[in-house]
Amino acid sequence: MTDRPPIRILPPEVAARIAAGEVIERPASVVKELVENALDAGATRIEVEIEGGGADRIRVRDDGHGIPPEQVADAFERHATSKLRSEHDLYAVRTLGFRGEALAAIAAAADVDLITRPAAQTAGATLHLRRGRTERQGSAAAAPGTSIEVRELFASLPARRRFLRATRSETQAVARVVADYALAYPEVAFRLTADGRSALASPGSGDPREAVAAIHGAEVAAALLPAHAERAAPVEGEADIARCEVAGLVGPPSLHRASRAAIHVVANGRTVTARALLPAVELGYEGLLPGGRHPVALIRITVPPDQVDVNVHPQKAEVRFRHERLVFATVQAAVRAALSSAAHLAPDSPDLTAFAPSTDGTAYAAAHAWPGLDLPPETPVAQPPFEATSGRSVIAGARAASRTERDRQPPADLGGRVPVLRPLGQVESTYIVAESSDGMVLVDQHAAHERVLYEEVRARIAAGERPSQPLLHSVLATLSAPQAALLAGGARDLEAVGWQVEPADGAAVIVRAVPAALAGRDVARALADYLDRLEAEERLSGPDRAAATLACRAAVMAGDRLDAAQQRALLDALARCDTPHTCPHGRPTMLHLSRAALERSFGRR
Amino acid sequence: MRIACQQEDLHRGLSAVARAIPTRTTLPITQHVLLEAEGDHLTLSATDAETIAITYRIEAKVEEPGSITLPSRLISDFVATLPREEITMRLAERSRQVSLACVRNTASIGGMDPDDFPPIPTVEGSDAITIEAPRLRTAIAQTVFSAATDDSRPVLTGVHFHFTAGSLRLAAADGFRLSVHTMPIDAKVERAVIVPARALSELGRLLGEAAEGKVAVTFNPAGTQVQFDVGHARLTANLIQGTFPNYEQLIPAQKATRTEVSVAEFMRETRIASIFARDGSGIVRIIATPGEGSNPGRLVITARAEEVGNNEGILDAVVEGAEAKIAFNGRYLMDVLNVLDADRVAIETTSPSSPGVLRPVGNDRFVHVVMPMFVQW
Numbered sequence: 007m008t009d010r011p012p013i014r015i016l017p018p019e020v021a022a023r024i025a026a027g028e029v030i031e032r033p034a035s036v037v038k039e040l041v042e043n044a045l046d047a048g049a050t051r052i053e054v055e056i057e058g059g060g061a062d063r064i065r066v067r068d069d070g071h072g073i074p075p076e077q078v079a080d081a082f083e084r085h086a087t088s089k090l091r092s093e094h095d096l097y098a099v100r101t102l103g104f105r106g107e108a109l110a111a112i113a114a115a116a117d118v119d120l121i122t123r124p125a126a127q128t129a130g131a132t133l134h135l136r137r138g139r140t141e142r143q144g145s146a147a148a149a150p151g152t153s154i155e156v157r158e159l160f161a162s163l164p165a166r167r168r169f170l171r172a173t174r175s176e177t178q179a180v181a182r183v184v185a186d187y188a189l190a191y192p193e194v195a196f197r198l199t200a201d202g203r204s205a206l207a208s209p210g211s212g213d214p215r216e217a218v219a220a221i222h223g224a225e226v227a228a229a230l231l232p233a234h235a236e237r238a239a240p241v242e243g244e245a246d247i248a249r250c251e252v253a254g255l256v257g258p259p260s261l262h263r264a265s266r267a268a269i270h271v272v273a274n275g276r277t278v279t280a281r282a283l284l285p286a287v288e289l290g291y292e293g294l295l296p297g298g299r300h301p302v303a304l305i306r307i308t309v310p311p312d313q314v315d316v317n318v319h320p321q322k323a324e325v326r327f328r329h330e331r332l333v334f335a336t337v338q339a340a341v342r343a344a345l346s347s348a349a350h351l352a353p354d355s356p357d358l359t360a361f362a363p364s365t366d367g368t369a370y371a372a373a374h375a376w377p378g379l380d381l382p383p384e385t386p387v388a389q390p391p392f393e394a395t396s397g398r399s400v401i402a403g404a405r406a407a408s409r410t411e412r413d414r415q416p417p418a419d420l421g422g423r424v425p426v427l428r429p430l431g432q433v434e435s436t437y438i439v440a441e442s443s444d445g446m447v448l449v450d451q452h453a454a455h456e457r458v459l460y461e462e463v464r465a466r467i468a469a470g471e472r473p474s475q476p477l478l479h480s481v482l483a484t485l486s487a488p489q490a491a492l493l494a495g496g497a498r499d500l501e502a503v504g505w506q507v508e509p510a511d512g513a514a515v516i517v518r519a520v521p522a523a524l525a526g527r528d529v530a531r532a533l534a535d536y537l538d539r540l541e542a543e544e545r546l547s548g549p550d551r552a553a554a555t556l557a558c559r560a561a562v563m564a565g566d567r568l569d570a571a572q573q574r575a576l577l578d579a580l581a582r583c584d585t586p587h588t589c590p591h592g593r594p595t596m597l598h599l600s601r602a603a604l605e606r607s608f609g610r611r
Numbered sequence: 612m613r614i615a616c617q618q619e620d621l622h623r624g625l626s627a628v629a630r631a632i633p634t635r636t637t638l639p640i641t642q643h644v645l646l647e648a649e650g651d652h653l654t655l656s657a658t659d660a661e662t663i664a665i666t667y668r669i670e671a672k673v674e675e676p677g678s679i680t681l682p683s684r685l686i687s688d689f690v691a692t693l694p695r696e697e698i699t700m701r702l703a704e705r706s707r708q709v710s711l712a713c714v715r716n717t718a719s720i721g722g723m724d725p726d727d728f729p730p731i732p733t734v735e736g737s738d739a740i741t742i743e744a745p746r747l748r749t750a751i752a753q754t755v756f757s758a759a760t761d762d763s764r765p766v767l768t769g770v771h772f773h774f775t776a777g778s779l780r781l782a783a784a785d786g787f788r789l790s791v792h793t794m795p796i797d798a799k800v801e802r803a804v805i806v807p808a809r810a811l812s813e814l815g816r817l818l819g820e821a822a823e824g825k826v827a828v829t830f831n832p833a834g835t836q837v838q839f840d841v842g843h844a845r846l847t848a849n850l851i852q853g854t855f856p857n858y859e860q861l862i863p864a865q866k867a868t869r870t871e872v873s874v875a876e877f878m879r880e881t882r883i884a885s886i887f888a889r890d891g892s893g894i895v896r897i898i899a900t901p902g903e904g905s906n907p908g909r910l911v912i913t914a915r916a917e918e919v920g921n922n923e924g925i926l927d928a929v930v931e932g933a934e935a936k937i938a939f940n941g942r943y944l945m946d947v948l949n950v951l952d953a954d955r956v957a958i959e960t961t962s963p964s965s966p967g968v969l970r971p972v973g974n975d976r977f978v979h980v981v982m983p984m985f986v987q988w
Contacts, residue, residue, distance in 0.1 A: 472709065474984065504985070
């Protein structure tokens, strides 16, 4: 062991390369650092060009305030920054960059050409660096702002260069970075050109929805619902108050993706991966999305600068909130509020009374609001309250209103109202084919009926009713051990949906009443089936679980023939649901094929 | 086989036996009807090979006896469109093709080997019990709807026939309601059997066509089959084995309130209320208030559907006893009101949670017991 080399302090160049490796991992990190610098420089337009996934060439051009000529050379020194003056500033960072490492790290890893001109200067300054050393410095004519070109990334670090992935995936990583910033800064116009092709262009209008449109398409953008929540809480043992504001846009449950890539989280203007916050977003969608699917969301979190630590990750991709639970709760509240205001989600139970039968037109309209199938409008159409005095005129009013609404509105503007679905028939005795005001809709009859029954049962529970059908003569049923355990554990919830079951000897129970929706079936078998289904119902709990199970057992099954009147009744009832798009398990109830989609498919346009 | 018969007769016979044909089957030949020509008649038969068989005998000129099966749907549809003239049928034995001719129409229909057709049982046993067809028809209509549709307790999917000296009592129950019909008969027999509800539904239709006339009921000695002979038709059914629950104790002996209303009006108001109760539960609420002084008694029927609306209907009623509140499943009420053979009905109740009893006013042949629903008042 005498060969062991002694400990030495690394030469500065080596240290710089190691640090550069932390900051600059792949072309996307270069783009991220340069875009952040541009944003810190107050740019309103940022253009990113890459070639060969960024490994060959990256150019970021902005119209920010530029670097004065006399400071150009210093800009590439390590820990050179204009953004921090003292340690204290580090705990209240308001700029994106602050470590003073970015340009130095980039310069250590590639050849860099800089052209910069503050608006006040007449000429621009140029600087050419090769492997971290200044080769040329001069002046040239230039537009106000800064343009940095990075070539041959990692040419001096062959090991790292070998680890770069295919051009396509590096390009995607760059696109993701630019997209994130375009969403975080809708007031800045971003443009990304990859190998000469325009990959992304955001208008920079300041409207986040337009930024989303540039990235996810106009249809997705139009469907998003505005989300907002603000929370403040005193902190024990501290003078200041923990605050958090969340604003953003979230997709309706009908819009879902196979990955979480469409959930964008921005904290104080900084795009972050925020793994800890993703569950908060998804919890807001609980019970609305099919299993394994993820929502589309843009979440913008604002907290006082001193309540977030951005200096926890070399690439600043992670942040640490001092009051993480508050942030978590605010995000969840914002998502839930957005979904429930659009009537995608029943509000928390106390508000359920708002949906109790009443002649109040606004409650009726709220209960019937529907976001449309895939192209709801940006702002919900105001619905005049019905001046109804009796139940019947409420119905008549609603019918008339929906009819005129439909006639008046173009299809893309369904107005958040219930599209009237006209049943055309059944496929496989399982799906109802219906015509909507915009194309056609396929409805899964079981899922749809489940949703209808689920909401009815919940509304009745909330109203203190227990629609129960007692038996003419009580029935003795024998249960399996797991069934008996479920019965014992959830007795109260089972009673809430209408069961009346008493223990008898051993595994036997006496059934005295069944839920009204199950009346007419064989009692003992209905109870056993119900309990088996209850066991499988893992997503929900408490009365909701009992209600969802009842809905599932009582709903028409796939394979049941439905006549025209039954199909119509089911679609009408579905349209009255608060959350018509998904069944209680989160499976979709319907598929929409819009007129536009039909026209596209048939080559009509 | 070579025969000639009248289109009307053949059409009627084919429609009658087609009712035995199952809607879903794994045995293709049960979609066929068996034709047997012998003597001076043609016998048509169909069966579901499980529960029931129907045969129908029509007059025919039989030039050459024989038998064949033909697809029921095809031959029924074809015969139905023919004019009311003579139809001739000729079977080519080897190819099992039947050539039909009627005036200017001819058709050829392929059949199957009659030996493969499920055997049609013939019951020859005890002396036949004779019942008037319209009476049996009413008795079936008033009970069969109360039978259970779920077959996990097979005895409840049938109607209990109880023959005693001079009377026949039919009863059906599905756990939520009970229907009992009693009628006088001439025969003095002691016997209790359970007849499948499906067989009785079909028998009810055959009886409807027979109008006046008699039904002969025969049981086989083993007590496993029953045969109903009505006119040209014969329906044979396998009996359900088991013990029917003792239902007598389910009919309440007492009542706190007796409310008498018009069947037609009650039916109409219940139907309206059911529109509003058309969510999963179908709750229809009833409040009976006795008359006071010059105010007549009344029955108030209400229903409401969450988020849709509500409804209230008021009927004149003769109310004896205390005010009564009770809620029923609207469908159950309509089922029984539909089959009452009287103008007025008496509703007997004791409490919101005890069974309600409906009886036609003016005859004591029928009694219906139905469990109320649990609701918050």
